[in-house]
Amino acid sequence: MTEFLLQNTHGSHFYMKTPSGHDIHVDTDPEFLGYDSGAKPMEYLIAGLGGCTGIDVVTILDKMKVKYDALNLRILTERSEEHPKKYTKIHIIFEFKGKDLPMDRLQRAAQLSQEKYCGATATFRGSTEMTYEVKIVE
Structure with missing residues (x-):
C-alpha cells in the first residue's frame, strides 16, 4: 500500500x-x-486523468513509430449541481498536429488507453459518462 x-x-x-x-x-x-x-482538488483529478491517458497515447504511438508535431488534450466536463458535486460527464478530445497522420493508428492508441491501460479512466468508469474523440488539426 x-x-x-x-x-x-x-x-x-x-x-x-x-x-x-x-x-x-x-x-x-x-x-x-x-x-x-x-x-483545486477536482482540477487535480482532471489533470491526473489527462496526464494518464496522454502518457499512454504518447507511449503507444512511439511503439507504433507514429510521428506527429504536437498533441493537446481538451477535456470537457460536467459536474452535478448537488453535493457531492462529482463529475457526471467527461469528454476527452485528443488533438494531433502534423502532416499525413494515420488516423487509424491515432484512434487505436486513444482506444487502447481509454479501454485498457489508463487507470484514471478506469477509476471514473461506471460512475461517470466517459467519451473521447480523436482530431487532426492544422
Missing part, C-alpha cells in the same frame, strides 16, 4: 510531497477558507 500524506499548512491549503518526490499544493477559494494558492 502506498501512503500519501497531505499536511494542512493554513486555512484550506494542503501541501503534499508525492511518493515520487514532487510538490503539490491544493487549495480553494477564500469563501471556503482558501487562499487560491494551488489548484
Whole structure:
C-alpha cells in the first residue's frame, strides 16, 4: 500500500510531497477558507486523468513509430449541481498536429488507453459518462 500524506499548512491549503518526490499544493477559494494558492482538488483529478491517458497515447504511438508535431488534450466536463458535486460527464478530445497522420493508428492508441491501460479512466468508469474523440488539426 502506498501512503500519501497531505499536511494542512493554513486555512484550506494542503501541501503534499508525492511518493515520487514532487510538490503539490491544493487549495480553494477564500469563501471556503482558501487562499487560491494551488489548484483545486477536482482540477487535480482532471489533470491526473489527462496526464494518464496522454502518457499512454504518447507511449503507444512511439511503439507504433507514429510521428506527429504536437498533441493537446481538451477535456470537457460536467459536474452535478448537488453535493457531492462529482463529475457526471467527461469528454476527452485528443488533438494531433502534423502532416499525413494515420488516423487509424491515432484512434487505436486513444482506444487502447481509454479501454485498457489508463487507470484514471478506469477509476471514473461506471460512475461517470466517459467519451473521447480523436482530431487532426492544422
